[in-house]
Amino acid sequence: xxxxxxxxxxxxxxxxxxxxxxxxxxxxxxxxxxxxxxxxxxxxxxxxxxxxxxxxxxxxxxxxxxxxxxxxxxxxxxxxxxxxxxxxxxxxxxxxxxxxxxxxxxxxxxxxxxxxxxxxxxxxxxxxxxxxxxxxxxxxxxxxxxxxxxxxxxxxxxxxxxxxxxxxxxxxxxxxxxxxxxxxxxxxxxxxxxxxxxxxxxxxxxxxxxxxxxxxxxxxxxxxxxxxxxxxxxxxxxxxxxxxxxxxxxxxxxxxxxxxxxxxxxxxxxxxxxxxxxxxxxxxxxxxxxxxxxxxxxxxxxxxxxxxxxxxxxxxxxxxxxxxxxxxxxxxxxxxxxxxxxxxxxxxxxxxxxxxxxxxxxxxxxxxxxxxxxxxxxxxxxxxxxxxxxxxxxxxxxxxxxxxxxxxxxxxxxxxxxxxxxxxxxxxxxxxxxxxxxxxxxxxxxxxxxxxxxxxxxxxxxxxxxxxxxxxxxxxxxxxxxxxxxxxxxxxxxxxxxxxxxxxxxxxxxxxxxxxxxxxxxxxxxxxxxxxxxxxxxxxxxxxxxxxxxxxxxxxxxxxxxxxxxxxxxxxxxxxxxxxxxxxxxxxxxxxxxxxxx
Amino acid sequence: xxxxxxxxxxxxxxxxxxxxxxxxxxxxxxxxxxxxxxxxxxxxxxxxxxxxxxxxxxxxxxxxxxxxxxxxxxxxxxxxxxxxxxxxxxxxxxxxxxxxxxxxxxxxxxxxxxxxxxxxxxxxxxxxxxxxxxxxxxxxxxxxxxxxxxxxxxxxxxxxxxxxxxxxxxxxxxxxxxxxxxxxxxxxxxxxxxxxxxxxxxxxxxxxxxxxxxxxxxxxxxxxxxxxxxxxxxxxxxxxxxxxxxxxxxxxxxxxxxxxxxxxxxxxxxxxxxxxxxxxxxxxxx
Numbered sequence: 001x002x003x004x005x006x007x008x009x010x011x012x013x014x015x016x017x018x019x020x021x022x023x024x025x026x027x028x029x030x031x032x033x034x035x036x037x038x039x040x041x042x043x044x045x046x047x048x049x050x051x052x053x054x055x056x057x058x059x060x061x062x063x064x065x066x067x068x069x070x071x072x073x074x075x076x077x078x079x080x081x082x083x084x085x086x087x088x089x090x091x092x093x094x095x096x097x098x099x100x101x102x103x104x105x106x107x108x109x110x111x112x113x114x115x116x117x118x119x120x121x122x123x124x125x126x127x128x129x130x131x132x133x134x135x136x137x138x139x140x141x142x143x144x145x146x147x148x149x150x151x152x153x154x155x156x157x158x159x160x161x162x163x164x165x166x167x168x169x170x171x172x173x174x175x176x177x178x179x180x181x182x183x184x185x186x187x188x189x190x191x192x193x194x195x196x197x198x199x200x201x202x203x204x205x206x207x208x209x210x211x212x213x214x215x216x217x218x219x220x221x222x223x224x225x226x227x228x229x230x231x232x233x234x235x236x237x238x239x240x241x242x243x244x245x246x247x248x249x250x251x252x253x254x255x256x257x258x259x260x261x262x263x264x265x266x267x268x269x270x271x272x273x274x275x276x277x278x279x280x281x282x283x284x285x286x287x288x289x290x291x292x293x294x295x296x297x298x299x300x301x302x303x304x305x306x307x308x309x310x311x312x313x314x315x316x317x318x319x320x321x322x323x324x325x326x327x328x329x330x331x332x333x334x335x336x337x338x339x340x341x342x343x344x345x346x347x348x349x350x351x352x353x354x355x356x357x358x359x360x361x362x363x364x365x366x367x368x369x370x371x372x373x374x375x376x377x378x379x380x381x382x383x384x385x386x387x388x389x390x391x392x393x394x395x396x397x398x399x400x401x402x403x404x405x406x407x408x409x410x411x412x413x414x415x416x417x418x419x420x421x422x423x424x425x426x427x428x429x430x431x432x433x434x435x436x437x438x439x440x441x442x443x444x445x446x447x448x449x450x451x452x453x454x455x456x457x458x459x460x461x462x463x464x465x466x467x468x469x470x471x472x473x474x475x476x477x478x479x480x481x482x483x484x485x486x487x488x489x490x491x492x493x494x495x496x497x498x499x500x501x502x503x504x505x506x507x508x509x510x511x512x513x514x515x516x517x518x519x520x521x522x523x524x525x526x527x528x529x530x531x532x533x534x535x536x537x538x539x540x541x542x543x544x545x546x547x548x549x550x551x552x553x554x555x556x557x558x559x560x561x562x563x564x565x566x567x568x569x570x571x572x573x574x575x576x577x578x579x580x581x582x583x584x585x586x587x588x589x590x591x592x593x594x595x596x597x598x
Numbered sequence: 599x600x601x602x603x604x605x606x607x608x609x610x611x612x613x614x615x616x617x618x619x620x621x622x623x624x625x626x627x628x629x630x631x632x633x634x635x636x637x638x639x640x641x642x643x644x645x646x647x648x649x650x651x652x653x654x655x656x657x658x659x660x661x662x663x664x665x666x667x668x669x670x671x672x673x674x675x676x677x678x679x680x681x682x683x684x685x686x687x688x689x690x691x692x693x694x695x696x697x698x699x700x701x702x703x704x705x706x707x708x709x710x711x712x713x714x715x716x717x718x719x720x721x722x723x724x725x726x727x728x729x730x731x732x733x734x735x736x737x738x739x740x741x742x743x744x745x746x747x748x749x750x751x752x753x754x755x756x757x758x759x760x761x762x763x764x765x766x767x768x769x770x771x772x773x774x775x776x777x778x779x780x781x782x783x784x785x786x787x788x789x790x791x792x793x794x795x796x797x798x799x800x801x802x803x804x805x806x807x808x809x810x811x812x813x814x815x816x817x818x819x820x821x822x823x824x825x826x827x828x829x830x831x832x833x834x835x836x837x838x839x840x841x842x843x844x845x846x847x848x849x850x851x852x853x854x855x856x857x858x859x860x861x862x863x864x865x866x867x868x869x870x871x872x873x874x875x876x877x878x879x880x881x882x883x884x
Contacts, residue, residue, distance in 0.1 A: 052690065058689055058690050109877045112689060113833055114873075114877070116689060116693060120822060124866070125866035133860070253690070257694055299698040299699065300702065302695075302701070303680065
């Protein structure tokens with residue numbers, strides 16, 4: 001997760017701020033105008049980093065919101081008297097924000113390449129809209145003759161006609177936008193956005209409606225992009241469709257990456273250095289004949305920067321990422337088996353004629369099951385028996401072709417995964433599914449947050465204590481307390497699997513579906529985790545898919561045997577061990593000796 | 599009635615032209631896994647090659663005969679210099695590097711050819727019109743453009759369906775990892791596909807040069823419309839690019855007649871509608 005900036009970064013930012021404050025004192029008109037433009041662009045680029053760096057949405061259409069913000073100033077201005085900035089600026093943010101809501105509602109349905117192209121296309125649509133129609137002068141653009149003033153109750157507080165006043169206002173807004181976006185990113189809402197960037201599937205499985213979060217992020221970024229647009233129109237007093245030019249979006253992405261993706265302060269530095277380099281390359285007295293071909297030179301420099309320093313300027317300031325800890329980690333405490341309180345009961349899950357076909361292949365075929373609460377239910381079967389498909393159906397990751405699923409008697413068939421998760425079903429995956437760039441504790445905190453996943457929770461305090469306690473309890477239960485502040489990517493494989501179980505505990509799920517939780521664990525870890533599962537079944541329902549036959553026969557209360565998608569047998573481990581059909585179809589082929597031995 | 603016929607012809611001709619550009623783009627997406635923003639520059643390259651080569655040879659088709667191999671070689675060079683460094687990098691870096699290439703190509707274009715618009719002559723033997731009715735006629739050259747595009751499209755179908763390299767492309771189209779699993783030296787396949795994509799875009803730019811004038815930035819509208827086509831058709835699908843192009847070509851032609859101010863909005867609205875119904879495009883991988 002994004003931390004507060006390091007002292008070195010703060011010093012650099014403070015020095016830049018002081019230098020900025022002094023520009024109108026020592027610089028001439030040109031310097032003030034240039035710096036104002038850079039500051040406004042920094043606000044724009046900062047808002048884009050919320051999308052690209054924090055949420056992981058590479059938008060190539062951010063200029064749409066810049067342009068709309070600028071046009072909003074034209075719409076609220078008149079030729080007779082100055083408009084009030086206290087109306088004009090929010091108007092720019094609102095217009096851009098609403099457009100972002102409409103564009104985002106469609107764009108956020110897509111991912112990856114599609115998202116890049118779709119956002120670019122929509123920005124181009126805005127360009128065409130203002131270019132082809134005669135809104136605000138059509139392709140010729142339109143002038144805003146009188147600059148806005150900041151006035152309150154009839155008194156003019158600031159006249160933005162004054163170059164220096166406007167400069168200081170923009171600088172103050174840049175600082176404000178930085179502080180707001182940093183706070184937003186570090187809030188529970190921002191925690192989810194960062195989680196989405198690294199592992200959207202996990203967030204969805206925890207019960208977060210990631211579509212809504214991504215859309216919110218798109219709207220907030222759009223609104224701040226609109227703010228930059230209004231400010232820009234204020235300096236120039238002119239709006240034209242060129243404001244929507246997709247090169248603006250491209251250059252803004254360049255600045256984000258040059259500065260350091262996802263750091264918020266990086267994009268400010270990126271904007272500054274990019275603009276200064278561009279200015280120098282354009283000035284003949286500095287670079288001689290290159291000035292005529294400055295964009296060629298800029299392109300070459302950018303390619304060198306992208307290939308040479310992918311982490312940007314922030315990468316230098318933040319130094320090397322913390323190195324992985326030494327292999328010899330101290331032994332971890334054994335999980336506590338005595339739980340202070342057992343709260344509530346697990347959930348009952350039932351299926352009726354559940355089937356799923358992939359084309360001609362029927363992976364799960366007419367499975368009817370009833371799994372009682374507060375028990376450990378094992379699902380076994382040879383490879384390809386449909387175990388993973390079955391749990392994907394139960395958790396809502398896949399839609400059933402036919403049949404129904406009931407959770408505590410409620411029909412949940414066809415609900416999306418996050419909605420199923422919100423009803424108290426948590427799952428782990430065959431391939432460990434955690435948020436690698438978060439610490440162990442942060443992983444559990446975001447899971448605990450899933451108990452109240454309102455999309456707009458900016459307050460850090462509300463539920464904070466409760467969530468801290470839940471995370472601490474879960475980490476303690478799986479024996480990872482000593483690793484709370486370790487980056488999840490630095491944990492051993494077994495520890496990562498335990499972290500995934502801790503996340504499910506912290507999330508408050510009452511029905512846990514675990515897909516091979518013991519995979520890759522040593523005997524000592526296996527013992528600890530199976531003990532934990534038994535303990536969890538006091539107030540959870542646990543469904544376990546596992547290949548370790550010794551472990552699953554030891555820990556499960558009931559066993560379900562799947563073969564070729566069909567339910568072959570269901571019963572206690574003793575019954576299953578004696579069942580001749582199971583012996584023949586499954587155990588006989590693979591591991592009779594294992595079963596007999598246990 | 600004639601008006602509708604003319605718009606259908608215009609729409610199909612424009613759609614076929616977009617198809618040449620979009621098919622290259624979608625193959626580069628699908629097989630190389632690269633988002634190539636500089637694809638429009640190659641369309642521009644084709645237009646300017648047509649300008650220069652036609653002034654020497656006097657005929658646009660001779661210019662194409664020389665220009666397409668040149669564009670192919672240029673594409674292979676760009677792949678070797680820049681694109682191959684991007685295969686293991688994330689989308690963001692691909693966006694940046696190919697965007698930086700646009701800045702470079704635009705400046706190179708300005709240095710070599712200058713900023714004035716130019717026109718390329720229609721060959722005299724095609725400089726005629728077909729009489730559709732008493733009042734309406736249709737230029738023969740536009741029909742020739744459509745014919746040329748169909749010819750190239752058929753060449754593509756042949757290469758993709760019946761040659762060994764086409765077999766590799768099909769393997770890569772359905773599953774990118776498949777190419778490596780099959781033990782194909784992906785470096786040469788990638789270079790070939792990229793250069794072929796460049797040649798297709800350049801061919802489109804060249805054949806269209808006599809219809810529109812040749813000017814700086816001529817490739818950018820084509821790039822964006824090709825993106826729309828790829829989104830509609832589904833990434834990596836040549837078939838999707840074909841139907842997407844014709845759909846967009848017709849929507850654009852009819853939009854211009856019935857909603858002149860909102861013609862381009864019609865195209866994007868179509869894209870939004872497809873995305874809502876099928877976010878992976880009409881012929882995309884599931």
